[in-house]
Amino acid sequence: MRLIQTFGAMVLLVTLFLIFFYSTLHLEITYTHRARAEDGLKNRSLWFHNPAMTTQPSKQDIFTTPQPDVHSVSVSDGFKNTITQNDAFWNRMLYSGLLNLDKGGNPFRHDSKWSRCRETNLELLQTNVHDFSSYPVLIRDFLQGMNCRSPPVLINQPNKCISAEEEGDKQTFLLFAIKSVPGNFEQRQAVRETWAREAVNQSRPKVRTVFLLGSSPQDDPDLNSLLSFEARHFGDLLQWDFHESFLNLTLKMNAFLQWTLTNCPHVSFIFSGDDDVFVNTPGLLSYLQSLEPSKSSQLYVGHVIGTASPLRDPKSKYYIPLSFYDGPYPAYAGGGGFLFSGALLQPLYSVSHVIPFFPIDDVYTGMCFMALGVSPEAHTSFQTFDIKEQDRENLCVYKNLILTHRRSPQQLIKLWKGIHSPLLTC
Numbered sequence: 001m002r003l004i005q006t007f008g009a010m011v012l013l014v015t016l017f018l019i020f021f022y023s024t025l026h027l028e029i030t031y032t033h034r035a036r037a038e039d040g041l042k043n044r045s046l047w048f049h050n051p052a053m054t055t056q057p058s059k060q061d062i063f064t065t066p067q068p069d070v071h072s073v074s075v076s077d078g079f080k081n082t083i084t085q086n087d088a089f090w091n092r093m094l095y096s097g098l099l100n101l102d103k104g105g106n107p108f109r110h111d112s113k114w115s116r117c118r119e120t121n122l123e124l125l126q127t128n129v130h131d132f133s134s135y136p137v138l139i140r141d142f143l144q145g146m147n148c149r150s151p152p153v154l155i156n157q158p159n160k161c162i163s164a165e166e167e168g169d170k171q172t173f174l175l176f177a178i179k180s181v182p183g184n185f186e187q188r189q190a191v192r193e194t195w196a197r198e199a200v201n202q203s204r205p206k207v208r209t210v211f212l213l214g215s216s217p218q219d220d221p222d223l224n225s226l227l228s229f230e231a232r233h234f235g236d237l238l239q240w241d242f243h244e245s246f247l248n249l250t251l252k253m254n255a256f257l258q259w260t261l262t263n264c265p266h267v268s269f270i271f272s273g274d275d276d277v278f279v280n281t282p283g284l285l286s287y288l289q290s291l292e293p294s295k296s297s298q299l300y301v302g303h304v305i306g307t308a309s310p311l312r313d314p315k316s317k318y319y320i321p322l323s324f325y326d327g328p329y330p331a332y333a334g335g336g337g338f339l340f341s342g343a344l345l346q347p348l349y350s351v352s353h354v355i356p357f358f359p360i361d362d363v364y365t366g367m368c369f370m371a372l373g374v375s376p377e378a379h380t381s382f383q384t385f386d387i388k389e390q391d392r393e394n395l396c397v398y399k400n401l402i403l404t405h406r407r408s409p410q411q412l413i414k415l416w417k418g419i420h421s422p423l424l425t426c
């Protein structure tokens with residue numbers, strides 16, 4: 001009897017000891033996790049000052065965000081001459097930012113914390129923009145979020161440019177960054193099967209593809225599990241936690257620049273475009289490979305819109321109120337599809353912290369390039385508007401173009417097969 005009691009007591013003691021031991025162990029694990037995360041955050045600002053670290057982005061760098069270097073930016077005179085100093089809100093914001101920069105400060109307020117970057121003090125906006133309350137809802141919404149720049153990442157591809165087992169250590173030559181929206185599954189699949197295929201081919205430079213997504217509105221069907229399947233299966237989705245909307249495309253472009261600087265900083269060229277364009281990838285690659293080195297580091301090329309001005313019709317998708325922005329637009333490459341050099345990524349990202357966000361993404365990109373002193377180069381093979389009616393069935397026309405707007409998923413597949421057909425004689 002005594003033996004059984006002693007044994008029972010011993011078992012109880014050992015159990016208690018094990019429970020205690022396990023709970024301290026668990027605590028310790030959570031502590032080290034947290035300490036690592038904090039380390040990551042602390043090292044953020046160090047990251048760009050350490051050249052050894054910038055060359056090899058790795059999993060540990062997930063916590064690091066590239067830092068803009070606003071004080072290395074000098075805004076070109078061409079930009080200041082085109083974009084005048086006047087009473088419009090955006091223009092005032094720009095010039096007060098430039099003044100702050102000259103004084104050695106930060107151009108304008110950037111709240112790095114996403115959760116509290118939105119302007120909730122509407123009186124402040126009304127004081128600064130006298131007819132703010134007459135602006136369309138979307139533009140008012142844009143203005144409130146103008147300083148928000150770091151949306152949380154929902155779907156990431158940190159190894160997009162570094163996983164190169166099958167291709168040796170080839171650097172990514174061209175990155176396709178394709179603006180899409182969560183529901184465009186069919187469009188993305190057509191693009192993936194045709195012009196943006198990441199085909200492995202030793203004699204072809206390395207091409208990588210990412211689709212850029214925001215999030216769907218709350219009242220829409222929940223596509224999250226479909227998207228996470230798609231992301232796992234194809235490894236080419238990037239998604240951020242901001243609402244998909246035309247006026248949020250500037251934010252999308254900026255989030256993409258930030259992503260690329262972290263995850264694909266050595267890419268040679270970037271193609272930014274829509275998911276409903278047709279691209280003649282062989283033509284595009286041979287164009288890029290034919291460039292002189294001096295040109296390939298300063299490239300910004302596409303279908304150039306040279307002399308545009310803001311549309312003042314409130315019903316237009318592109319409406320810009322006069323009290324918001326006053327002046328012409330700089331020459332810019334149409335957002336349907338354009339190319340730029342990887343060497344310009346960091347300058348572009350830095351200058352974007354000096355130029356306030358503008359509601360139209362391709363105009364904004366044009367402004368940033370102009371501020372850097374880089375003018376868009378017109379290339380007649382980029383047709384972001386569309387080609388002549390009588391040419392639309394002519395495969396030889398497509399074979400000589402680089403980009404054509406805008407084609408259905410079925411048309412993309414038909415055209416892609418068509419331009420690769422050995423029977424095609426042009």
Ligand SMILES: *[C@@H]1O[C@H](CO)[C@@H](O)[C@H](O)[C@H]1NC(C)=O
Pocket residue numbers: 201202203204
């Ligand atoms: C690889 O690329 C070259 C040049 O672009 C092309 O001629 C060849 O057919 C490709 N090979 C394969 C297997 O796709």
Ligand SMILES: *[C@@H]1O[C@H](CO)[C@@H](O)[C@H](O)[C@H]1NC(C)=O
Pocket residue numbers: 138139141142145241242243244245247248
């Ligand atoms: C842009 O995204 C933010 C964050 O989700 C959202 O609050 C805002 O309404 C969006 N802007 C527009 C103009 O839709």
